[in-house]
Amino acid sequence: MAQTPPTDGDDDLLLLALGQGSPIPAGTDLAIHADDEMLRLLRDRTAGDRRRARFMYLQSGIALWRTLRRVVEWRFGEAGRVCKLLDFASGYGRVTRFVVRDLPPERVWISDITAAAVDFQCRQFGVHGFVSAPRPEALVCGERFDCILVSSLFTHLPEATFAPWLRRLWQMLAPGGVIAWSVHDAGMLPPGRQLPPGGLLFEPTSESGSLAVADYGSTWVSEGFVRGALGAAAPAASVLRLPKALANYQDLYVAVPESGADFSALQVAAPAQDFVEHCSWAPPDRLEIDGWVTDRASGRLAVEVRATIAGELVGRCQAFTPRPDVAAIFPGENVEAVAWHLAARVPGEPPDLSARLRLEAVEADGLVRVIEESSIEGALLRSTRLQLFLDHDARERLAAEHAALELEHQRVVAAQEQRLAVVREECRLQVAACETRIAAMEASFFWRLRNRWWALKRALRLVARREP
Numbered sequence: 001m002a003q004t005p006p007t008d009g010d011d012d013l014l015l016l017a018l019g020q021g022s023p024i025p026a027g028t029d030l031a032i033h034a035d036d037e038m039l040r041l042l043r044d045r046t047a048g049d050r051r052r053a054r055f056m057y058l059q060s061g062i063a064l065w066r067t068l069r070r071v072v073e074w075r076f077g078e079a080g081r082v083c084k085l086l087d088f089a090s091g092y093g094r095v096t097r098f099v100v101r102d103l104p105p106e107r108v109w110i111s112d113i114t115a116a117a118v119d120f121q122c123r124q125f126g127v128h129g130f131v132s133a134p135r136p137e138a139l140v141c142g143e144r145f146d147c148i149l150v151s152s153l154f155t156h157l158p159e160a161t162f163a164p165w166l167r168r169l170w171q172m173l174a175p176g177g178v179i180a181w182s183v184h185d186a187g188m189l190p191p192g193r194q195l196p197p198g199g200l201l202f203e204p205t206s207e208s209g210s211l212a213v214a215d216y217g218s219t220w221v222s223e224g225f226v227r228g229a230l231g232a233a234a235p236a237a238s239v240l241r242l243p244k245a246l247a248n249y250q251d252l253y254v255a256v257p258e259s260g261a262d263f264s265a266l267q268v269a270a271p272a273q274d275f276v277e278h279c280s281w282a283p284p285d286r287l288e289i290d291g292w293v294t295d296r297a298s299g300r301l302a303v304e305v306r307a308t309i310a311g312e313l314v315g316r317c318q319a320f321t322p323r324p325d326v327a328a329i330f331p332g333e334n335v336e337a338v339a340w341h342l343a344a345r346v347p348g349e350p351p352d353l354s355a356r357l358r359l360e361a362v363e364a365d366g367l368v369r370v371i372e373e374s375s376i377e378g379a380l381l382r383s384t385r386l387q388l389f390l391d392h393d394a395r396e397r398l399a400a401e402h403a404a405l406e407l408e409h410q411r412v413v414a415a416q417e418q419r420l421a422v423v424r425e426e427c428r429l430q431v432a433a434c435e436t437r438i439a440a441m442e443a444s445f446f447w448r449l450r451n452r453w454w455a456l457k458r459a460l461r462l463v464a465r466r467e468p
Contacts, residue, residue, distance in 0.1 A: 029097050032057060033120045036092040041207050046328070056329065057094060060247060065098040067246055067268050068149050068180060071254050074266040075147070075178040079103055086111065086145040088169065089132065089153035093121045100125050109143065114210065134215055136161065136168035144174040150181035151246060156216045158202040167233035175257065182250035184220045185243065199225030223251075230255055242268050273337075274361060274371040279383035285351045287344045289315075289379075292323045293361045293371065294337035302361040305340040309376070310355045315344030346376065353377040 032039050032054065042053035072079045079102040087096050090110040099108055105126035112118050118129040133139045148169055157165060166181070173179050186195050195201050199222035204213040223241055230239050230253075238261035245252040245268040254266065276291040293302045306316040320338035327335045346355070357379050359371040372379065441447055457463045 033092040037208055038094055061094040062098050064151055065095050070268050071180045072147055082147050084145045085147040088150045092117045096121055096125055136164045144172055146174050146177045148179040154181050155184045155219055157219055159200045163229040166229050170233045178256050180254045182246045182252050185251045186220055186222050189220050195222055276372050279379045285346050289342040292326055292337045292339045294335055300363050301338055303364050304362040306360050307342050307344045308358045315342040317342050
C-alpha cells in the first residue's frame with residue numbers, strides 16, 4: 001500500500017476567518033504537501049510563520065482560480081460545461097484544489113515536472129495526471145483539452161523553450177478550446193534591467209530549489225514577443241492580453257483558435273483588497289468595527305468607508321491611518337494600505353442582529369466597492385473566530401518564546417556547571433599535586449635528618465618550643 005504523502009493541513013481558525021475577498025468554499029481540501037516549494041517560499045517571506053504562509057498560499061490559490069475561471073466562463077458560459085481542463089505546471093495543487101470545487105475531478109487533468117506533485121494531486125483531489133518533461137518535444141500526452149491553464153511557467157522559461165512550449169501546448173488544445181497563460185511583462189523588470197531587441201530577457205535565477213536554473217529561471221517579455229511566439233504556433237488564432245490580471249502582478253494572455261474572436265465580454269479586473277480585522281458588540285446597540293483597505297490595481301486609496309444596516313446609513317469613516325505592515329502580505333508589490341474605524345448604531349428595539357450589514361469603500365472618483373456584506377451576527381462570529389486564532393497564535397508565540405528562554409537558561413546553567421566542574425577538577429588536581437610533593441618531601445633523607453636534628457635540640461632543651 002502506498003504511503004500517505006506528508007501534508008501541512010491543520011484546519012485552524014484563521015482559515016475559517018479567511019479574508020472576505022477570498023472566502024474558502026465549504027468542503028475545500030486544505031491539505032498542503034510538505035514539499036510544496038511555493039509554501040516554503042511563503043514561509044521564508046513570513047519569517048517562518050507557518051499559519052500566515054498557509055493563509056497566503058490558499059488565498060493566492062483561490063484568487064488565481066477566480067481569475068482563470070472568468071476565462072473559462074467567458075468561453076463556455078460556465079465552468080461546469082468544460083469536458084476536459086488541464087492545469088499545466090500545476091505544482092502541488094495550489095489552484096487545482098479550487099478547480100475541483102467547480103468541475104468534477106474526472107474532468108480535470110494536471111501536469112507537473114515533479115512526479116511527487118502529480119502523485120499527490122491524483123491521490124488527494126482525485127484528478128487525472130501525467131508527469132511533464134524538461135523539453136516540450138519529450139512530453140508524452142495523447143489527450144486534447146477544451147481548456148488549458150498555465151500559470152507561472154512562461155515566467156521562468158528561456159527563449160530556447162518559450163515558443164516551443166507554447167507550440168506544444170497549442171497542439172494539445174481541442175477544437176473550440178481556450179488556452180490562458182501568464183508572463184512577466186517588461187514593465188515588471190527590476191531596476192537597471194531592460195529587454196534586449198528580441199523582446200525576451202532571461203536570467204538564470206529562481207526561487208525553485210529543485211529545477212536547473214538554466215531551464216527554469218526568471219523571464220520578462222514584451223507583448224510583441226508573446227504575440228510573435230503564438231503567431232508562429234497558430235497563425236489564425238486570436239489572442240487577448242490582460243495586463244496584471246493574474247495576482248495583480250503577471251500579465252494574462254488568452255488565446256482561441258478562430259480569428260477575429262470577440263473578447264469584449266471578458267473582463268478580468270485586478271481585485272482591490274480589504275479586510276475586516278475586528279467587529280465587536282458594545283451594549284446596548286453599537287458595533288465597533290476596524291479594518292484596512294487598499295486598491296492593488298490602481299493604487300488609489302479610499303476617501304470614505306461607510307456602514308449600512310438594512311439599507312440605512314449607520315456609520316462612516318473619513319479619517320485613515322497608514323498600515324505599512326499590510327505590504328508584507330503582498331510580496332513583490334508596491335502596496336499602500338490605510339486603517340479605518342467605524343462606530344455604528346444598530347437600529348431596532350431590541351437591536352436586530354439578523355439584519356444585513358454592508359461595509360463599503362468609496363474612492364475619490366465615486367467608485368464604490370463592497371468590503372463585506374453579511375448579517376450582523378455573521379460578522380460578529382467571523383471576528384470572534386479571527387480573534388480566537390490571534391489569541392491562540394499569541395499564546396503559542398509566548399509559549400515558544402518562554403520555551404526558548406528556558407532552553408537558553410538551561411544552556412547557561414549547564415555551561416556554568418561545566419565550567420565549575422572544570423575549576424573543581426583543576427583545584428583537586430592542584431591539591432593532589434601539592435599532597436604528592438609534600439609526601440615526597442617528607443619521605444626524603446633530608447626531611448628525616450631535619451626531624452632528627454630538631455628532636456635532638458628539643459631533647460637537649462636547646463629550643464623552647466616545637467618547630468613550626
